[in-house]
Amino acid sequence: MSNSSSKVLPSPDLSPVSQDLTRLNTLGLASRAGAFVTLEDAAQLPALSQLAHEASSLLVLGGGSNLVLPSQVPGLVARVAFKGVRLLEARPDAWLIEAAGGETWHGFVETCVNQGWDGLENLALIPGTVGAAPVQNIGAYGVELQERFHSLTAWDVRAGRQVEMSVADCRFSYRDSVFKHDESGRWVIVSVRFALPRPWRPVLGYPDLQRHARLAAGQPAARDIFDAVWEIRRAKLPDPAVTGNVGSFFKNPIVSAQVRDGLLERFPGLVSYAQPDGGYKLAAGWLIDQCGWKGRSLGAAGVHERQALVLVNHGGATAADIMGLAHAIQAAVSERYGVRLEPEPVVV
Ligand code: EPU
8 A cells, every 4th residue: 555755666566485373373383484585565466466477376364374285385475564544434334444355354453442443342353464355254253354345455466456345345244254155365465445334333142242241330431342352352262472363263153043042942051142034152161161162182282271163383383283182073963963174274
């Protein structure tokens, strides 16, 4: 996005280098790319298309917080580092904000809260970048990205052109979008525009927020929700800077009312949430926990001791260790509940 005129623009050419990716994926898996480039300016995108055309594959890297990487990533890896956040329009019914794909998600949310552009505070502290957020339609504490999304600008690597995409084009659903279904490496998300509804209304329905002391009294401001979400996440989820993880490793499975009722009869403690279409979302963390996997490890890969949906790297784990543990958990949950758990991260 915007570059001040005093800054030296990066060259539109790209020269791939070999790069250690261990610190560029939040699971902290030891990984290396033979050919790696950093995208700092949209002017480099035609060169990326050229390189991708010659490479066997392209992996687009944001914050690396939703990836399981092999020790050697084949083909080309491109890290998105476009920067910039700006208010496009203060409409009476919404703030229209644009953020570049390489901005860190949490930093962007914090900027919005500081500026009084309220509406993203429930999504505080989610790791990753702005550009990666629409890919899996991030969500937490009662808010999903799609509810605050306006449109985005993406580079179609294959066609070598820039496109604008609306909410309909993105085909969002729970932790899902068109970007997870198209061939990998087709899209680079350059910038995302958000419409934050005015007047602002707090979203406080999620049980963890209802229980939080900071929000119990009076009328909380967006900053209070931001702080409460920060505290809840810090208490429950491991900090990827300390313990490697990708947040929830599995999606919460969605089942029919019939399946849910059958399970509830046999397992009265089952945690489930009614969906608008009549189905039910089951709390995968509860299922895994009940199978006795919370806090357990297989080699260097483990299940977090405070949130069973989070797999962690205790140090030196490989993709095979993580996937071995994931498969063991899937087998246990499937055997006991007849429910298939689907991984949330992209396994390269
Ligand atoms: N639970 C257990 N044991 C556990 C973990 C959870 O019994 O070990 C129970 C909890 O007591 C609760 C229910 O399961 O009744 C749900 O747990 P929680 O509120 O922690 O949320 P979640 O469904 O496990 C989802 C998202 C998180 C998001 C939280 C808060 C998915 C896959 N995960 O987790 O998102 O932060 O809700 O909204 O939808 C992520 O996607 O990486 C992520 C962290």
